[in-house]
Amino acid sequence: MRRLAAVMAAAGLGLTAACTAGGDQSGGGPAADEKQTIEVWHGWSAPHEVKAFQDAVAGFGKSHPNITVKLVKGQTDERITNAIRGGNPPDVVSSFTTDSVGQWCKSGAWQNLAPYIAKSKLDLDQFPPAVQQYTQYKGTRCAMPLLADAYGLYYNKGLMKGEEPPRTMGELTTLAKKLTRRDPDGTIKVAGFMPSVQYYEHQVQHLAPQFGAKWLTGDGRANFAGDPAFTAYLKWNRSLIDWYGYDNVKEFLRSMGQEFESSNPFEKGKVAMAIDGEWRTKFIQEEAPKLDYGTAPAPVSDDRASTYGGGFITGTVIGVPRGAKHAQAAWEFVHYLTTDTGALVTFANALGNVPSTIPALSSPKLTLPPQFRTFLDVFKNPNSSTTPPTPNGNDYIVRFEKFTQDEWEPGKVGDLGPALTKLDTEVDDALKLAGG
Structure with a gap:
């Protein structure tokens, strides 16, 4: 928690x-x-x-x-x-x-x-x-x-209206668009799925691995530019943010309640699907006992459908x-x-x-x-993964998260390749300073 x-x-x-x-x-x-x-x-x-x-x-x-x-x-x-x-x-x-x-x-x-x-x-x-x-x-x-x-997908059964939980990111994207409700001015009333890393547990370390991303190379160096899974994750993230409209996403994020209080938007029916940890079941039990919801493993990228069942x-x-x-x-x-x-x-x-x-x-x-x-099944699943330890803790995660939030999601990055190469260099320099 x-x-x-x-x-x-x-x-x-x-x-x-x-x-x-x-x-x-x-x-x-x-x-x-x-x-x-x-x-x-x-x-x-x-x-x-x-x-x-x-x-x-x-x-x-x-x-x-x-x-x-x-x-x-x-x-x-x-x-x-x-x-x-x-x-x-x-x-x-x-x-x-x-x-x-x-x-x-x-x-x-x-x-x-x-x-x-x-x-x-x-x-x-x-x-x-x-x-x-x-x-x-x-x-x-x-x-x-x-x-x-262990992390998985929570879904509001009432909002889903009989739809099955998505198993791939393609299915998630289609369903997220179908379940989203807007006001006439485009403001998001109900988000089918909020892709931004600023949405609580939708952090990069919980979603990028579902695309097969490997954080470090075999010799312990940053792998952002070298692993196409990071590019696939970022492009998926941005495509859904662009569909919502970045300004609408920012407005929705500003309106959110507290993650660990009953004002959490999933518990209030303002988000149809969300990635979250197993502890959310306890919060729902105490804060929203009438919420009709289900859980499933987090979706994986379409080219990794056979790995469905694992998670962070x-x-x-x-x-x-x-x-x-x-x-x-x-x-x-x-x-x-x-x-x-x-x-x-x-x-x-x-x-x-x-x-x-x-x-x-x-x-x-x-x-x-x-x-x-x-979550018991995700925890046991051989396709589940975690973030590898380094001498300077989660510095590489923090840097990638900051890049995604401050530069990528707002649309400030044109050519992704050089940006990821630059990020790799910054991470590797920090690892060297820490003795890695």
């Missing part, structure tokens, strides 16, 4: 210059079976979120009665980073974004968990491949997954920071919370997120609405 704010903050953490990787710290502090108190920092702050975390943690106290857990809510990546730099970190830290994993792993700000994993004989194959990817950087695994987010996935991550005073007990906590099916299901039910292990995905104790099944 807090992904947007976390994503935009991730690019500026600057961890690499301030932290240096340490050695094996898995034997640090008291033994795990000694009596001790560990401090755990997490980002959840709303009362129901805090209670959900407490409920998920309760089982750990029963299996580890010697370890008292002190939970500290509402913590940000910036606070975590400052505590690590200052040499006074908590024992366990978690983050809503995976975008900083490359920085944390490369710098050693979050400990390499390989020694802990080996001692615990933990089977990493209980996590889907994309999850294994976003919790490590170049072979260093410094994070574990704690619940996940990411998740909350948790780890042990460098300098943790109770490292062994901290790992026991991380191990429990990220692999215990009961804890994950309890947490997922309360927050409306996807459990991050394959066993938890099939638990009969999941009590989520039927529309949630789509």
Whole structure:
């Protein structure tokens, strides 16, 4: 739920210059079976979120009665980073974004968990491949997954009038035009689908991969000019914006309600179809319980119809920071919370997120609405993908998003090829500065 704010903050953490990787710290502090108190920092702050975390943690106290857990809510990546730099970190830290994993792993700000994993004989194959990817950087695994987010298509059944959800971008475009309603002056009353990256979760990282876009080359360089999928995505984006009229799009965006409030335009019936995360089911349940809606995987480009079913996935991550005073007990906590099916299901039910292990995905104790099944399937689908980690976080995503929003959508770019080549150079220069 807090992904947007976390994503935009991730690019500026600057961890690499301030932290240096340490050695094996898995034997640090008291033994795990000694009596001790560990401090755990997490980002959840709303009362129901805090209670959900407490409920998920309760089982750990029963299996580890010697370890008292002190939970500290509402913590940000910036606070975590400052505590690590200052040499006074908590024992366990978690983050809503995976975008900083490359920085944390490369710098050693979050400990390499390989020694802990080996001692615990933990089977990493209980996590889907994309999850294994976003919790490590170049072979260093410094994070574990704690619940996940999967993205799919939400559609308003009343506005759809019996139409099936689109499977390809061509079908989406046709249906979006058919379902759009305008005032006589062209103002958008109901948007069939709003293609702009400024529409909440319609960010580039959630839509471009549906065209097959690969963010980085095999040697870790920017791939915007070299991968025709980016051009295909941008041309699709602009064609639908041009059909609406850019000024009409801007006016509609200005009129939108808050993403995480009942004024959200999808919940109000002002948008027929939208890409969103699984958490929207929980919001609809609480804010718009009478809304008749369905969910489906996000459409893919017409030339990739066989890959339909996958989508963008990411998740909350948790780890042990460098300098943790109770490292062994901290790992026991991380191990429990990220692999215990009961804890994950309890947490997922309360927050409306996807459990991050394959066993938890099939638990009969999941009590989520039927529309949630789509996101469990997307999460398991081999065609699902995530954004690769880098030493400077999500800088390449931020740059591409800014280009799309500020230059491409308003029609300021004539020749796309040189513009993407220039963007590649800027991204690569920034990666070099970060040691990538």
